Amino acid sequence: MREELERLLEKQGYGFAGDHGGVKLCHWTKEDLKEGGRSCYKGSFYGVESHRCMQMTPVVDYCNFRCLYCWRSQDFDTSPNGRVWDDPEELFEDSVNEQQRLMSGYKGQDVTDMEKWVKANRPKHVAISLNGEPTVYPYLADFIEMCHDHDMTTMVVTNGSFPDQIRTLAEEDALPTQLYVSVDAPNEEIFEKLCVPMNGGAWDKLNETLKLVSDLDCRTVARHTLVKDWNMGHYDEYADLIEKADPDFIECKGYVYVGYSRQRMKEENMPTYSEIRQHANRLAERIPHTYEADREDSRVSLLVHPDAERRIPKAADEELDPIDVTDDVSVGVNENGAGGCGTACGCASM
Numbered sequence: 001m002r003e004e005l006e007r008l009l010e011k012q013g014y015g016f017a018g019d020h021g022g023v024k025l026c027h028w029t030k031e032d033l034k035e036g037g038r039s040c041y042k043g044s045f046y047g048v049e050s051h052r053c054m055q056m057t058p059v060v061d062y063c064n065f066r067c068l069y070c071w072r073s074q075d076f077d078t079s080p081n082g083r084v085w086d087d088p089e090e091l092f093e094d095s096v097n098e099q100q101r102l103m104s105g106y107k108g109q110d111v112t113d114m115e116k117w118v119k120a121n122r123p124k125h126v127a128i129s130l131n132g133e134p135t136v137y138p139y140l141a142d143f144i145e146m147c148h149d150h151d152m153t154t155m156v157v158t159n160g161s162f163p164d165q166i167r168t169l170a171e172e173d174a175l176p177t178q179l180y181v182s183v184d185a186p187n188e189e190i191f192e193k194l195c196v197p198m199n200g201g202a203w204d205k206l207n208e209t210l211k212l213v214s215d216l217d218c219r220t221v222a223r224h225t226l227v228k229d230w231n232m233g234h235y236d237e238y239a240d241l242i243e244k245a246d247p248d249f250i251e252c253k254g255y256v257y258v259g260y261s262r263q264r265m266k267e268e269n270m271p272t273y274s275e276i277r278q279h280a281n282r283l284a285e286r287i288p289h290t291y292e293a294d295r296e297d298s299r300v301s302l303l304v305h306p307d308a309e310r311r312i313p314k315a316a317d318e319e320l321d322p323i324d325v326t327d328d329v330s331v332g333v334n335e336n337g338a339g340g341c342g343t344a345c346g347c348a349s350m
Protein backbone atom coordinates (compact mmCIF):
# COMPACT_ATOMS: atom_id res chain seq x y z
CA MET A 1 0.00 0.00 0.00
CA ARG A 2 1.24 3.50 -0.75
CA GLU A 3 2.59 5.23 2.34
CA GLU A 4 0.52 8.35 1.72
CA LEU A 5 -2.72 6.34 1.62
CA GLU A 6 -1.71 4.34 4.68
CA ARG A 7 -1.10 7.56 6.65
CA LEU A 8 -4.45 9.01 5.55
CA LEU A 9 -6.35 5.86 6.57
CA GLU A 10 -4.48 5.68 9.85
CA LYS A 11 -5.55 9.24 10.64
CA GLN A 12 -9.13 8.17 9.97
CA GLY A 13 -8.88 5.42 12.58
CA TYR A 14 -8.20 2.41 10.36
CA GLY A 15 -6.19 -0.52 11.58
CA PHE A 16 -4.33 -2.67 9.08
CA ALA A 17 -4.34 -6.41 8.53
CA GLY A 18 -1.72 -8.06 6.37
CA ASP A 19 -0.44 -5.87 3.54
CA HIS A 20 -3.76 -4.79 2.11
CA GLY A 21 -6.52 -5.46 4.65
CA GLY A 22 -8.21 -2.82 6.77
CA VAL A 23 -10.29 -2.84 9.96
CA LYS A 24 -12.26 0.01 11.45
CA LEU A 25 -14.60 0.14 14.42
CA CYS A 26 -17.99 0.97 13.02
CA HIS A 27 -19.91 3.90 14.52
CA TRP A 28 -22.63 1.45 15.54
CA THR A 29 -20.20 -0.97 17.15
CA LYS A 30 -19.11 1.87 19.42
CA GLU A 31 -22.67 3.03 19.97
CA ASP A 32 -23.78 -0.46 20.97
CA LEU A 33 -20.88 -0.83 23.42
CA LYS A 34 -22.46 1.82 25.63
CA GLU A 35 -24.74 0.95 28.52
CA GLY A 36 -28.20 0.92 26.94
CA GLY A 37 -26.56 1.29 23.49
CA ARG A 38 -28.28 0.50 20.21
CA SER A 39 -27.44 -1.71 17.25
CA CYS A 40 -27.28 -0.53 13.65
CA TYR A 41 -30.24 -0.96 11.33
CA LYS A 42 -29.01 -4.47 10.53
CA GLY A 43 -29.66 -5.18 14.20
CA SER A 44 -33.27 -4.03 13.82
CA PHE A 45 -33.74 -5.70 10.43
CA TYR A 46 -31.82 -8.98 10.83
CA GLY A 47 -30.63 -9.29 14.45
CA VAL A 48 -26.93 -8.41 14.00
CA GLU A 49 -25.37 -7.51 17.35
CA SER A 50 -23.34 -4.42 16.52
CA HIS A 51 -20.98 -4.64 19.49
CA ARG A 52 -19.86 -8.07 18.23
CA CYS A 53 -19.42 -6.95 14.65
CA MET A 54 -16.01 -6.61 13.02
CA GLN A 55 -16.05 -4.24 10.04
CA MET A 56 -13.15 -5.04 7.74
CA THR A 57 -12.05 -5.23 4.15
CA PRO A 58 -9.55 -7.58 2.54
CA VAL A 59 -8.58 -4.86 0.04
CA VAL A 60 -8.49 -1.43 1.63
CA ASP A 61 -6.56 0.23 -1.17
CA TYR A 62 -8.26 -0.75 -4.41
CA CYS A 63 -11.67 -0.38 -5.98
CA ASN A 64 -12.54 -0.57 -9.66
CA PHE A 65 -15.36 2.01 -9.30
CA ARG A 66 -15.28 5.70 -8.36
CA CYS A 67 -18.89 6.14 -7.26
CA LEU A 68 -19.71 9.82 -6.91
CA TYR A 69 -21.69 9.29 -3.69
CA CYS A 70 -18.97 7.28 -1.91
CA TRP A 71 -17.93 8.94 1.35
CA ARG A 72 -14.56 7.20 1.49
CA SER A 73 -11.32 8.55 0.11
CA GLN A 74 -10.86 7.27 -3.44
CA ASP A 75 -7.13 7.78 -3.47
CA PHE A 76 -6.83 4.12 -4.42
CA ASP A 77 -4.13 2.24 -6.20
CA THR A 78 -4.94 2.17 -9.89
CA SER A 79 -4.49 -1.55 -10.41
CA PRO A 80 -4.18 -4.67 -8.26
CA ASN A 81 -2.12 -6.44 -10.94
CA GLY A 82 1.19 -7.92 -9.90
CA ARG A 83 0.38 -7.70 -6.20
CA VAL A 84 1.41 -10.37 -3.72
CA TRP A 85 -1.82 -11.29 -1.94
CA ASP A 86 -1.98 -11.93 1.80
CA ASP A 87 -2.51 -15.40 3.10
CA PRO A 88 -6.17 -15.61 4.27
CA GLU A 89 -5.22 -17.04 7.67
CA GLU A 90 -2.84 -14.15 8.31
CA LEU A 91 -5.49 -11.70 7.16
CA PHE A 92 -8.04 -13.24 9.50
CA GLU A 93 -5.80 -13.26 12.56
CA ASP A 94 -4.50 -9.76 11.93
CA SER A 95 -8.06 -8.48 11.50
CA VAL A 96 -9.24 -9.90 14.80
CA ASN A 97 -6.13 -8.62 16.56
CA GLU A 98 -6.66 -5.16 15.09
CA GLN A 99 -10.30 -5.19 16.16
CA GLN A 100 -9.18 -6.02 19.69
CA ARG A 101 -6.52 -3.32 19.64
CA LEU A 102 -9.00 -0.69 18.46
CA MET A 103 -11.51 -1.92 21.02
CA SER A 104 -9.04 -1.63 23.88
CA GLY A 105 -9.46 2.16 24.05
CA TYR A 106 -13.06 1.68 25.18
CA LYS A 107 -12.21 -0.48 28.15
CA GLY A 108 -13.26 1.02 31.46
CA GLN A 109 -14.76 4.22 29.98
CA ASP A 110 -17.69 5.52 32.04
CA VAL A 111 -20.18 4.88 29.25
CA THR A 112 -18.89 1.42 28.29
CA ASP A 113 -20.91 -1.65 29.23
CA MET A 114 -18.04 -3.90 30.31
CA GLU A 115 -20.02 -7.12 29.83
CA LYS A 116 -20.54 -6.13 26.20
CA TRP A 117 -16.93 -5.01 25.89
CA VAL A 118 -15.63 -8.44 26.89
CA LYS A 119 -17.93 -10.08 24.33
CA ALA A 120 -16.98 -7.48 21.74
CA ASN A 121 -13.43 -8.73 21.85
CA ARG A 122 -14.71 -12.01 20.45
CA PRO A 123 -16.44 -10.80 17.29
CA LYS A 124 -19.26 -13.02 16.07
CA HIS A 125 -20.08 -11.20 12.88
CA VAL A 126 -17.82 -9.96 10.10
CA ALA A 127 -18.98 -7.14 7.83
CA ILE A 128 -16.70 -7.52 4.81
CA SER A 129 -17.24 -4.10 3.33
CA LEU A 130 -15.64 -0.86 4.57
CA ASN A 131 -13.33 0.38 1.80
CA GLY A 132 -12.34 -1.09 -1.57
CA GLU A 133 -13.97 -3.94 -3.49
CA PRO A 134 -13.68 -7.19 -1.49
CA THR A 135 -14.22 -9.56 -4.41
CA VAL A 136 -10.89 -8.46 -5.89
CA TYR A 137 -9.17 -10.53 -3.19
CA PRO A 138 -8.47 -13.90 -4.82
CA TYR A 139 -8.66 -15.85 -1.54
CA LEU A 140 -12.01 -14.46 -0.44
CA ALA A 141 -13.53 -17.97 -0.34
CA ASP A 142 -10.83 -19.20 2.09
CA PHE A 143 -11.22 -16.08 4.19
CA ILE A 144 -15.00 -16.51 4.48
CA GLU A 145 -14.60 -20.19 5.32
CA MET A 146 -12.17 -19.22 8.06
CA CYS A 147 -14.71 -16.80 9.55
CA HIS A 148 -17.38 -19.50 9.48
CA ASP A 149 -15.00 -22.05 11.02
CA HIS A 150 -14.64 -19.59 13.91
CA ASP A 151 -18.42 -19.51 14.33
CA MET A 152 -18.78 -16.07 12.86
CA THR A 153 -21.50 -15.02 10.45
CA THR A 154 -20.46 -12.93 7.45
CA MET A 155 -21.81 -10.22 5.20
CA VAL A 156 -20.06 -9.31 1.95
CA VAL A 157 -20.93 -6.12 0.08
CA THR A 158 -19.91 -6.13 -3.58
CA ASN A 159 -20.36 -3.81 -6.52
CA GLY A 160 -21.19 -6.92 -8.56
CA SER A 161 -18.54 -6.45 -11.23
CA PHE A 162 -16.74 -9.75 -10.60
CA PRO A 163 -19.32 -12.48 -11.26
CA ASP A 164 -16.57 -15.11 -11.59
CA GLN A 165 -15.62 -14.53 -7.98
CA ILE A 166 -19.26 -15.03 -6.90
CA ARG A 167 -19.26 -18.26 -8.94
CA THR A 168 -16.11 -19.38 -7.14
CA LEU A 169 -17.67 -18.67 -3.74
CA ALA A 170 -20.68 -20.78 -4.72
CA GLU A 171 -18.58 -23.63 -6.17
CA GLU A 172 -16.33 -23.74 -3.12
CA ASP A 173 -19.31 -23.69 -0.78
CA ALA A 174 -17.95 -20.49 0.71
CA LEU A 175 -20.77 -18.04 0.19
CA PRO A 176 -21.16 -15.47 2.95
CA THR A 177 -24.10 -15.69 5.32
CA GLN A 178 -25.53 -12.65 3.55
CA LEU A 179 -24.41 -11.29 0.20
CA TYR A 180 -25.11 -7.68 -0.73
CA VAL A 181 -24.99 -6.50 -4.31
CA SER A 182 -25.10 -2.75 -4.86
CA VAL A 183 -27.66 -1.83 -7.50
CA ASP A 184 -27.23 1.90 -7.60
CA ALA A 185 -28.50 2.71 -11.06
CA PRO A 186 -31.59 1.67 -12.99
CA ASN A 187 -29.85 1.64 -16.36
CA GLU A 188 -26.44 1.70 -17.98
CA GLU A 189 -26.41 5.41 -18.75
CA ILE A 190 -26.92 6.45 -15.12
CA PHE A 191 -24.62 3.64 -13.95
CA GLU A 192 -21.70 4.92 -16.04
CA LYS A 193 -22.12 8.48 -14.80
CA LEU A 194 -22.84 7.75 -11.14
CA CYS A 195 -20.74 4.65 -10.40
CA VAL A 196 -17.86 5.54 -12.75
CA PRO A 197 -16.42 2.06 -13.40
CA MET A 198 -12.75 2.11 -14.33
CA ASN A 199 -13.12 -0.64 -16.94
CA GLY A 200 -15.57 -1.26 -19.75
CA GLY A 201 -18.33 -3.85 -19.52
CA ALA A 202 -19.10 -3.31 -15.81
CA TRP A 203 -22.86 -2.94 -16.38
CA ASP A 204 -22.96 -6.30 -18.17
CA LYS A 205 -20.93 -7.87 -15.36
CA LEU A 206 -23.33 -6.46 -12.77
CA ASN A 207 -26.25 -7.95 -14.69
CA GLU A 208 -24.43 -11.28 -14.88
CA THR A 209 -23.98 -11.17 -11.09
CA LEU A 210 -27.66 -10.35 -10.59
CA LYS A 211 -28.62 -13.43 -12.61
CA LEU A 212 -26.31 -15.57 -10.47
CA VAL A 213 -27.76 -14.15 -7.26
CA SER A 214 -31.15 -15.71 -7.90
CA ASP A 215 -29.63 -19.20 -7.57
CA LEU A 216 -27.26 -18.69 -4.66
CA ASP A 217 -27.62 -20.75 -1.54
CA CYS A 218 -27.26 -17.84 0.88
CA ARG A 219 -29.23 -14.82 2.03
CA THR A 220 -29.13 -12.12 -0.64
CA VAL A 221 -29.70 -8.38 -0.63
CA ALA A 222 -29.97 -5.82 -3.41
CA ARG A 223 -29.00 -2.46 -2.06
CA HIS A 224 -29.96 0.82 -3.65
CA THR A 225 -28.13 3.93 -2.49
CA LEU A 226 -30.67 6.57 -3.45
CA VAL A 227 -29.26 9.85 -4.70
CA LYS A 228 -31.80 12.56 -5.41
CA ASP A 229 -31.77 13.94 -8.96
CA TRP A 230 -29.62 10.98 -10.01
CA ASN A 231 -31.09 7.52 -9.57
CA MET A 232 -34.50 7.77 -7.89
CA GLY A 233 -37.76 6.85 -9.63
CA HIS A 234 -37.23 4.56 -12.67
CA TYR A 235 -39.34 2.00 -10.81
CA ASP A 236 -39.96 -0.28 -13.78
CA GLU A 237 -36.27 -0.50 -14.63
CA TYR A 238 -35.37 -1.24 -11.01
CA ALA A 239 -38.14 -3.86 -10.90
CA ASP A 240 -36.62 -5.60 -13.95
CA LEU A 241 -33.22 -5.75 -12.23
CA ILE A 242 -34.83 -7.05 -9.04
CA GLU A 243 -36.71 -9.69 -11.01
CA LYS A 244 -33.40 -10.89 -12.43
CA ALA A 245 -31.76 -11.28 -8.99
CA ASP A 246 -34.84 -12.29 -6.99
CA PRO A 247 -33.07 -11.29 -3.74
CA ASP A 248 -34.38 -12.05 -0.26
CA PHE A 249 -34.17 -8.40 0.73
CA ILE A 250 -33.98 -4.97 -0.80
CA GLU A 251 -32.55 -2.08 1.15
CA CYS A 252 -33.37 1.39 -0.11
CA LYS A 253 -30.87 3.63 1.62
CA GLY A 254 -30.62 7.37 1.24
CA TYR A 255 -27.35 8.97 0.22
CA VAL A 256 -25.77 11.04 3.00
CA TYR A 257 -23.74 14.16 2.25
CA VAL A 258 -20.66 13.27 4.30
CA GLY A 259 -16.94 12.67 3.93
CA TYR A 260 -15.30 12.80 0.54
CA SER A 261 -18.62 12.65 -1.30
CA ARG A 262 -18.98 16.38 -0.50
CA GLN A 263 -16.35 17.02 -3.14
CA ARG A 264 -18.59 15.46 -5.81
CA MET A 265 -22.19 15.85 -4.65
CA LYS A 266 -24.44 18.58 -3.30
CA GLU A 267 -26.39 18.58 -0.08
CA GLU A 268 -29.59 18.68 -2.17
CA ASN A 269 -28.71 15.20 -3.47
CA MET A 270 -29.77 13.79 -0.11
CA PRO A 271 -33.34 12.50 -0.36
CA THR A 272 -35.60 13.13 2.62
CA TYR A 273 -36.70 10.20 4.75
CA SER A 274 -40.20 10.42 3.32
CA GLU A 275 -38.81 10.39 -0.26
CA ILE A 276 -36.84 7.22 0.56
CA ARG A 277 -39.94 5.55 1.97
CA GLN A 278 -41.99 6.65 -1.00
CA HIS A 279 -39.40 5.22 -3.41
CA ALA A 280 -39.41 1.89 -1.54
CA ASN A 281 -43.20 1.74 -1.51
CA ARG A 282 -43.49 2.52 -5.22
CA LEU A 283 -40.91 -0.16 -6.02
CA ALA A 284 -42.76 -2.66 -3.81
CA GLU A 285 -45.89 -2.17 -5.92
CA ARG A 286 -44.05 -3.78 -8.86
CA ILE A 287 -42.32 -6.76 -7.22
CA PRO A 288 -43.27 -9.62 -4.87
CA HIS A 289 -41.43 -8.03 -1.92
CA THR A 290 -43.31 -6.18 0.78
CA TYR A 291 -42.39 -3.11 2.75
CA GLU A 292 -41.56 -4.41 6.24
CA ALA A 293 -39.39 -2.00 8.16
CA ASP A 294 -37.40 1.20 8.18
CA ARG A 295 -34.99 3.11 10.40
CA GLU A 296 -35.10 6.86 10.28
CA ASP A 297 -31.63 7.43 11.80
CA SER A 298 -30.07 5.32 9.03
CA ARG A 299 -32.46 6.62 6.37
CA VAL A 300 -33.23 3.13 5.11
CA SER A 301 -36.30 1.09 4.17
CA LEU A 302 -36.46 -2.69 3.96
CA LEU A 303 -38.43 -4.76 1.45
CA VAL A 304 -38.68 -8.48 2.14
CA HIS A 305 -39.42 -11.39 -0.17
CA PRO A 306 -42.42 -13.44 1.01
CA ASP A 307 -40.23 -16.56 1.42
CA ALA A 308 -37.38 -14.87 3.28
CA GLU A 309 -36.57 -15.26 6.98
CA ARG A 310 -35.45 -11.95 8.44
CA ARG A 311 -33.41 -13.14 11.41
CA ILE A 312 -29.82 -13.90 10.50
CA PRO A 313 -28.73 -17.34 11.79
CA LYS A 314 -27.04 -16.75 15.11
CA ALA A 315 -23.39 -17.68 15.21
CA ALA A 316 -22.80 -20.56 17.61
CA ASP A 317 -21.87 -19.35 21.03
CA GLU A 318 -19.79 -22.26 22.22
CA GLU A 319 -16.27 -21.73 23.47
CA LEU A 320 -14.56 -22.84 20.25
CA ASP A 321 -13.02 -19.52 19.48
CA PRO A 322 -9.25 -19.89 19.71
CA ILE A 323 -8.81 -16.15 20.22
CA ASP A 324 -7.93 -16.07 23.86
CA VAL A 325 -9.40 -12.79 24.99
CA THR A 326 -9.34 -12.02 28.68
CA ASP A 327 -10.97 -8.88 30.01
CA ASP A 328 -7.50 -7.44 30.22
CA VAL A 329 -6.71 -6.90 26.54
CA SER A 330 -5.65 -3.31 27.04
CA VAL A 331 -2.59 -4.39 28.95
CA GLY A 332 -0.33 -7.07 27.62
CA VAL A 333 -0.63 -9.14 24.50
CA ASN A 334 -2.89 -12.13 24.00
CA GLU A 335 -1.72 -15.33 22.42
CA ASN A 336 -2.37 -13.99 18.94
CA GLY A 337 -0.45 -10.81 19.56
CA ALA A 338 -3.09 -8.12 20.19
CA GLY A 339 -1.70 -5.20 22.12
CA GLY A 340 -3.64 -2.25 23.47
CA CYS A 341 -4.17 1.40 22.56
CA GLY A 342 -7.13 3.72 22.17
CA THR A 343 -8.58 4.86 18.88
CA ALA A 344 -11.86 6.58 18.24
CA CYS A 345 -13.28 7.28 14.82
CA GLY A 346 -16.61 7.84 13.18
CA CYS A 347 -18.11 6.65 9.91
CA ALA A 348 -21.43 6.27 8.23
CA SER A 349 -22.60 2.67 8.51
CA MET A 350 -22.02 0.23 5.65
Ligand code: SF4
Pocket: 026, 027, 028, 029, 040, 041, 042, 043, 048, 049, 050, 051, 053, 054, 055, 127, 349, 350
Ligand atom coordinates in the same frame (compact mmCIF):
# COMPACT_ATOMS: atom_id res chain seq x y z
S1 SF4 B 1 -20.31 -2.76 10.25
FE1 SF4 B 1 -22.36 -2.83 9.39
S2 SF4 B 1 -23.32 -4.64 10.33
FE2 SF4 B 1 -21.53 -4.11 11.54
S3 SF4 B 1 -22.32 -2.82 13.20
FE3 SF4 B 1 -21.60 -1.48 11.55
S4 SF4 B 1 -23.40 -1.05 10.32
FE4 SF4 B 1 -23.87 -2.85 11.61
